[in-house]
Amino acid sequence: MNIVVCIKQVPGTTKVKIDPQTNTLVREGIENIVNPFDTYALEEGVRIKERCGGEVTTISMGPPQAEEMLREAIAVGADQAILLSDTAFAGADTLATSYTLARAIEKLGQPDLIICGRQTLDGDTGQVGPEMAEMLGLPFVAYVSKIEDIDRGYMRLQRMIEEGHEVIEVPLPAVLTVVKEINTPRLPSLRGLARSKSAVIPIWTAQELGVDKNMVGLSGSATRVINIFFPQRVHRGEILQGELESRVESLIDKLREAKII
Amino acid sequence: MEYFLTEQQKTIKRLARRIAEERILPVRAELDEKEEFPWVVMKDLADSDMFRVFIPEDYGGLGGGCLELCLVVEELSRVCSGVAVSYAASALGTFPLLEYGTEEQKRKYLPDIASGKRLAAFALTEATAGSDASAIKTAAERAPGGYMLNGTKQFITNGGEAEIYTVIALTAKERGARGASAFLVEKGTPGFSFGRKEKKMGIRASSTRELIFRDCLVPEENIIGREGVGFIMTMRLLDRSRPGVGAQAVGLAQGALEAAVDYARTRVQFGHPIISIQAVQHMLANMATEVEAARLLVYAAAKTIDSGAKNFTEEAAMAKVFASDTAMRVTTDAVQIFGGVGYMRDYPVEKMMRDAKITQIYEGSNQVLRDAIAFELRKRKARRE
Numbered sequence: 001m002n003i004v005v006c007i008k009q010v011p012g013t014t015k016v017k018i019d020p021q022t023n024t025l026v027r028e029g030i031e032n033i034v035n036p037f038d039t040y041a042l043e044e045g046v047r048i049k050e051r052c053g054g055e056v057t058t059i060s061m062g063p064p065q066a067e068e069m070l071r072e073a074i075a076v077g078a079d080q081a082i083l084l085s086d087t088a089f090a091g092a093d094t095l096a097t098s099y100t101l102a103r104a105i106e107k108l109g110q111p112d113l114i115i116c117g118r119q120t121l122d123g124d125t126g127q128v129g130p131e132m133a134e135m136l137g138l139p140f141v142a143y144v145s146k147i148e149d150i151d152r153g154y155m156r157l158q159r160m161i162e163e164g165h166e167v168i169e170v171p172l173p174a175v176l177t178v179v180k181e182i183n184t185p186r187l188p189s190l191r192g193l194a195r196s197k198s199a200v201i202p203i204w205t206a207q208e209l210g211v212d213k214n215m216v217g218l219s220g221s222a223t224r225v226i227n228i229f230f231p232q233r234v235h236r237g238e239i240l241q242g243e244l245e246s247r248v249e250s251l252i253d254k255l256r257e258a259k260i261i
Numbered sequence: 262m263e264y265f266l267t268e269q270q271k272t273i274k275r276l277a278r279r280i281a282e283e284r285i286l287p288v289r290a291e292l293d294e295k296e297e298f299p300w301v302v303m304k305d306l307a308d309s310d311m312f313r314v315f316i317p318e319d320y321g322g323l324g325g326g327c328l329e330l331c332l333v334v335e336e337l338s339r340v341c342s343g344v345a346v347s348y349a350a351s352a353l354g355t356f357p358l359l360e361y362g363t364e365e366q367k368r369k370y371l372p373d374i375a376s377g378k379r380l381a382a383f384a385l386t387e388a389t390a391g392s393d394a395s396a397i398k399t400a401a402e403r404a405p406g407g408y409m410l411n412g413t414k415q416f417i418t419n420g421g422e423a424e425i426y427t428v429i430a431l432t433a434k435e436r437g438a439r440g441a442s443a444f445l446v447e448k449g450t451p452g453f454s455f456g457r458k459e460k461k462m463g464i465r466a467s468s469t470r471e472l473i474f475r476d477c478l479v480p481e482e483n484i485i486g487r488e489g490v491g492f493i494m495t496m497r498l499l500d501r502s503r504p505g506v507g508a509q510a511v512g513l514a515q516g517a518l519e520a521a522v523d524y525a526r527t528r529v530q531f532g533h534p535i536i537s538i539q540a541v542q543h544m545l546a547n548m549a550t551e552v553e554a555a556r557l558l559v560y561a562a563a564k565t566i567d568s569g570a571k572n573f574t575e576e577a578a579m580a581k582v583f584a585s586d587t588a589m590r591v592t593t594d595a596v597q598i599f600g601g602v603g604y605m606r607d608y609p610v611e612k613m614m615r616d617a618k619i620t621q622i623y624e625g626s627n628q629v630l631r632d633a634i635a636f637e638l639r640k641r642k643a644r645r646e
């Protein structure tokens with residue numbers, strides 16, 4: 001099984017700055033972490049590889065600093081990592097991101113399985129997985145919580161829905177997004193760290209991917225963020241004043257008024 | 262402080278700390294309370310290659326020495342000494358094999374120890390033989406196909422949990438210490454069973470148990486080295502492992518110091534955090550200074566051993582004595598700084614204080630080791646060095 005895991009670097013802090021020109025996150029100069037949901041995707045990819053053989057390739061679209069995160073991926077079991085990085089990719093919405101990732105996956109040759117986290121911590125859209133599946137013309141299952149079986153080109157898995165779990169059989173190749181219930185990601189190993197230190201991580205630019213520049217980055221984005229703001233906090237609670245007895249009485253009145261008692 | 266560690270050593274230390282904080286910290290109170298062997302953590306340590314650290318590369322290890330082992334033990338002990346000693350005991354049980362084992366024995370056992378698939382243990386102590394290790398009674402009599410072991414070992418760390426035991430037994434009773442030999446005994450060997458599991462003051466996550474040998478036939482090829490060298494082998498092995506106990510003590514003291522500083526910064530009395538009180542400041546300053554001194558002595562002893570020095574009894578003993586006395590003092594002072602809550606099990610320092618005591622006792626009591634240090638001093642003077 002050749003597996004591609006898509007991972008992303010996200011701000012490791014809530015103190016993020018917004019570029020006033022583009023209304024997108026300023027990603028330079030802040031502490032970054034690997035998107036937590038992606039760590040489950042990577043762990044599952046490595047576990048499938050350990051069970052069925054094959055290779056795990058991690059890819060990420062991002063600024064050059066994302067290389068460090070890709071090295072961490074190698075330390076926990078990925079065989080190779082590729083960084084998609086080009087100023088032309090900057091400011092991409094989910095559509096342009098999915099397009100870029102899909103082209104990279106095609107360039108790698110058709111893998112048997114593509115795994116992503118359910119969503120990222122910064123954008124929170126959960127759209128890149130399904131969009132990529134659509135562009136690659138592959139079946140897609142979201143919110144996978146367990147892989148039950150892999151056999152002869154099919155995969156049986158559990159998908160988390162609000163009321164419980166669906167059991168789905170999907171032909172491979174396919175695209176999955178996974179939830180955190182699927183596994184507990186491992187810590188790096190010393191041998192993995194040694195491997196990651198010496199690993200060569202190729203950087204693929206727009207030219208190397210052979211993509212249409214109008215389809216990537218800000219110019220390839222179908223959406224524009226026109227404003228980012230923090231919602232105003234509304235305090236709806238009420239603090240009752242006065243003596244204990246009068247407070248109890250007025251609380252009972254209010255509960256009656258609201259027809260709670 | 263700059264410790265002049267190599268990149269590899271820094272990586273080992275960092276990863277050990279991460280395992281300790283992410284995987285041990287959330288369960289340490291429960292492990293202590295339930296006296297439960299930390300198999301889950303052992304698996305994490307194995308997956309992260311921590312058992313490979315002290316094994317040569319030819320046998321699936323990473324080829325580290327005493328210092329690398331100390332770095333791991335220190336970081337694990339900073340969070341839980343019970344877990345740290347379970348890890349370290351596997352190294353202790355492996356040392357005789359590393360130094361005196363045949364190529365065949367190494368090929369058979371070391372790869373599984375390196376991968377963490379099997380734990381090792383070392384068995385010397387008996388009811389009548391503690392500090393006086395030469396008073397052991399467990400006998401290994403020649404029998405067809407090997408040696409027949411009879412006797413009971415006491416207080417064996419990793420007892421019951423380990424699969425590979427290095428056992429010291431007498432092949433020639435009449436020769437006393439010169440009649441001792443070392444044997445590899447696998448769990449499951451007929452005639453080998455486990456006795457009582459001790460209920461301990463500290464390091465409660467670790468397993469301390471009796472090993473019982475009743476007509477236990479150990480195959481001839483399982484002797485380590487040759488007959489009669491068991492005792493001298495043990496003395497050398499303990500010299501090599503003592504900085505590890507020192508590292509355990511340094512980790513404990515470091516953990517207690519950090520907890521005390523955190524608490525002193527947040528605990529408000531008389532309108533100020535207690536860290537603004539000079540009496541508390543001086544206690545913390547002394548603790549920090551002593552921990553640093555202990556660490557440097559442990560690292561220096563470990564480096565001396567790794568440099569290939571022939572005799573390092575004195576250095577190893579000094580590191581163990583100083584670091585364990587430091588751990589006892591520092592953890593006691595940490596409880597003092599916490600005051601009443603420090604005495605309660607809701608806070609981690611009472612556990613650290615309980616855990617610290619054993620470091621002054623095992624692998625050579627600090628009194629016996631002071632004897633050893635003094636003996637080296639006298640020897641040098643006699644030789645006019």
